[in-house]
Amino acid sequence: MYMDIYAIQNVPPSNINRDETGNPKTALYGGFLRSRVSSQAWKQSMRHTFCERMGKDHVGKRTKNAVQEIVDAMLDHRPDCDEEKASKYVTLIFKAIGVKTKPSKRAGAASGKPATDYLIYLANTEIDQLALLALEWMDQGKKTAQKPDSDMQNTVEDIFHNEQAVDIALFGRMLADAPDLNTDASAQVAHAISVDAIRPEYDFFTAKDDCSENDNAGAAMMDSVGFNSSTLYRYANVNLTALCEQLDDIEVASKAASVFAEAFIRSMPSGKQNSYGNRTLPETCIVVFRDNQPINAVEAFEKPVRPSEDKSISQIASLRLIEELHRIEKAYDEKPKHAWVTSTIVSSDDLESDEQLVSLTALINQVGAETKNELKQCEQNR
Template sequence: MSRFLQIHLLTFYPPSNVNRDDTGNPKTATVGGVTRLRISSQALKRAWRTSDIFSSALTGHMGQRTQRLGEEVLAHLRAQEVDEKKAVAIAREIAGVYGKVKGDKDAHPTRTEQLVFISPSEREMALSVADRMAAGEKVDLRKEQDILLHRADSTADIALFGRMLAGAPSFNREAAVQVAHAITTHRVTVEDDYYTAIDDLKGDDDDAGAGFLGEAGFGSGVFYLYLCVNRDLLGKNLGDDCDTGVAQAALGALVEAAMTVSPSGKQNSFAALARAGYVLVEKGNAQPRTLAGAFARPVGGHDLMGASIAALKAFRSELARVYGAGVDETCELALGDAGSATLADIVAFCRT
């Protein structure tokens, strides 16, 4: 089996603002001396991980990214009518295994300061250890780390996207998937949408003005996105469950979500629910490489998708001429090409 799976996508988004910056405008980047729209890898991974595709394909194998594990422990102990002060103390102590706990005077004293990925099995063990402590057993949580934390288990999203535990670094997991920020292949100007809202109860005798005035930035373009999967590391992260089909299901869900799931920003205002127009998937053992260099010089013209595909293919061919092919197998999808692969073909290629 080839070690690396590389996925290149070109996706057209109509006027939209799926990923905002701190001013509320679409995120941008300056590339090749011109402004491009940008979608952060964090926004993309969040959209994929929380999609119906992931939840249905990986039922029982999904973790939760949360500050609230201690609150779950506390609720569990309260349901068993454990003394409140004792329950809070136990919940804080267990939550402290996963991260720094907020101060005991905080409004949420059992939450951790950081968001932490928790697997289903780790959650079950946390509740089990809480029961033991509530029953009066003296538990040294430092010695129980191997019970409360797992280096490898069946949690696909942690195996894919990694985890960092500052207080227990030996249980960190390096992400098996690297995801680039998506950028437009061409120059983009961020535009402003001036809009108003009218008071429905305003009568004819009232002033004719709007009840609310606002502005929202938006932009449109063809985005290039690159993902690289280390399949050996994915198997290592999953441990024994790598042989149960979880890895294959995770890879299939990942590529399907990348092709069909859009970030949720301002979707009610723009309905920018896009599908990839071009997908190239490569397998091989050589050092991976992005094809973003194809767009260091922005493409132009009236057919931005066609120009982007042509630029990507030309750049890839030149890399192959100079450095060698670097890949062993490929699968390609292009809208408008009746002979190209389909979504099902791409998913099957990534799973095998």
């Protein structure tokens, strides 16, 4: 069972996702320049909603300072524990699965302490269980300089396999030095692109020194920054069956599906928000359940949308998306099992009889309820 999520979202002048030059990211599509927001930027923003809605026991942390995170958890369990000694046992844990650590050279509190070469995604429950394991090895007097044996390796791997976080199950985890502990992502998030062709623009600005002499009329600084405005087409899907298998809990998987839908719809990457105040909600959101394959309907916008006298770009794009989904359904016999629409500019007359126009709250609740029903049905059919 797959969940497809589509959104049409108008964004005013903004620079929410910058490239290496500091300008908004773009892409060529259909032969025209489009605004683009990377999937990585939007997923990072979505993860904040997971923490709020799911609770810390169901989410994780992505960091190079995993050693220190586990040491801090050891100190929470045993405040009188020697921090330097604890760090050596955590390093032994990572050595058991082949992950190398070395003293951090970055400035800050963790400078000089062991860190991994790359970002590691750890569930909060994994951090806690690994901390308890390190304390156990410390009590047993295991030698931190020794080469970990197979039993030690298996113990650490069991923790990684048994303690699964929702955001890791959804977005995946890759450990280059321990591929057996990798987690395949059950969600796919497309780069958002504008339905309309855009033209890069630049804002020249100055700043005055509040403490300068009264006779100094010049600016203390001058600079320019790129921006654009656009209406974005956004798409993501979740393999609900795979998500349930990874979490091994229908209730948690059902809640995760509804939280994913809410997070996708409500989130906004934070780039330069204080400068542009570009926080918007989508004009139209469509959530569809399919039992065959996920379907991205981006081809609806291969030809850029242009406004008309009586319809905005967002309204035309919303209607074009709905029409494209109907065409796909008829041409490929892809009749969805469920379909919900939340929109400020689309009416029920624009939908087919089995498509429900609902509020966002109702959509989120129904996604959770139908995910639970479908997963239970899948379990009974095995």
